Amino acid sequence: MDQTAPGCWRAPGVLGPARGVAVVVVDASQTQRRAVRQVLEAGGEFRVVGEARDGREAVALVGRLRPAVVLLELDLPVLSGLDVIEHLMADCPTPILVHPARTDQAAAALACGAVDVLARAAEDESPEAYGDRLRERLRLVARMRVITHPRGRLRAQGLLPAPRPAPVDASRSAAAPPPARELLVLGASTGGPQALLTVLQGLPGDLEQAVLVVQHMASGFVPGLASWLDSLVPLPVVVGQSGRRLARGTVTVAPGGGNLLVQDDRLRVLCTPPLPGQFHVPGLDQTLLSVAAALGPRAVGVVLTGMGRDGAAGLRAMRERGAATVGQDEATSAVYGMPAAAYAAGGVERQLPLAEIPAALVALLGRTPAGAA
Helix, strand or coil: CEEEECCEEECCCECCCCCCEEEEEECCCHHHHHHHHHHHHCCCCEEEEEEECCHHHHHHHHHHHCCCEEEECCCCCCCCHHHHHHHHHHHCCCCEEECCCCCCCHHHHHHHCCCEECCCCCCCCCHHHHHHHHHHHHHHHHCCCCCCCCCHHHHHCCCCCCCCCCCCCHHHHCCCCCCCCCEEEEEECCCHHHHHHHHHHCCCCCCCCEEEEEECCCHHHHHHHHHHHHCCCCCCEEECCCCCECCCCCEEECCCCCEEEECCCCCEEEEECCCCCCCCCCCHHHHHHHHHHHHHHHEEEEECCECCCCCHHHHHHHHHCCCEEEEECCCCCCCECHHHHHHHCCCCCEEECHHHHHHHHHHHHCCCCCCCC
């Protein structure tokens, strides 16, 4: 067994080949809990070891049963879903898949320490398709290593200051001035909302460049992410629209359901359907490849925390075209998958801890960090 937090011993997620992966389901609706249990236990891979109808019960149940994964609704009595995440990630870190009926708090849940968010079944989705989607996502989430996350909610709500960017090494700034940058692209997946918040809070409010964010997220949750970021960062944050130009001094979040491509050096964008077999949507690789072709050295690309390899090929193409590229390091990544793949592919020019990335970016963009004297 692994000790993941003081006083919290967490057993491996599989209870035994014949018993399945242990899941605790948290939802105020008994009907929904029963339906989820039937879906999860249909194939024998998962075993629902407990159900909770309110937040306080959920915290106690997870602490006692130590499941491999928690499936959590956010709208709960007694203790809210966000409070549940905060308590669990502070005292007994457990992979949490948020499965909300409403989408407005999804970004905040991820910032608190939840691993991922999965939308409820669509009206035109068959029960079989929904079951496959739910089990596949739980399968991935249950494998993830999670760490103590005691301050996520406070920082997400602006009650704690964001980490102050570390100063940039002066020796690196003595080189020839970089080409004029016009676009900053940030890509992330698992753990991304909190990492994006840290980076965007470190950018100045009078930034002259456009900023484009690609976060792996279902389309129904993207507007909530944009609204949440907009309330906490110095720059305005909007959701991108096909055919529009990226506005300078504005953060544009790629919409869900497809890929956002930069068509030309005027920063006009086009939304396209996912490629056949594309797993991550919106796709970071497709965006970065389009930026490499359209802007070359006049762009900066960043790959932050996330699972998988999305972004590796695109960041390498950007670097080969002369763009500046940055990757988040392993120690500060919630999941060191995407940054590791980008680094291995030769796409990362500088690999940095999260707290140092904002200062590095403002230096590349020729600006002053937010909050600097």
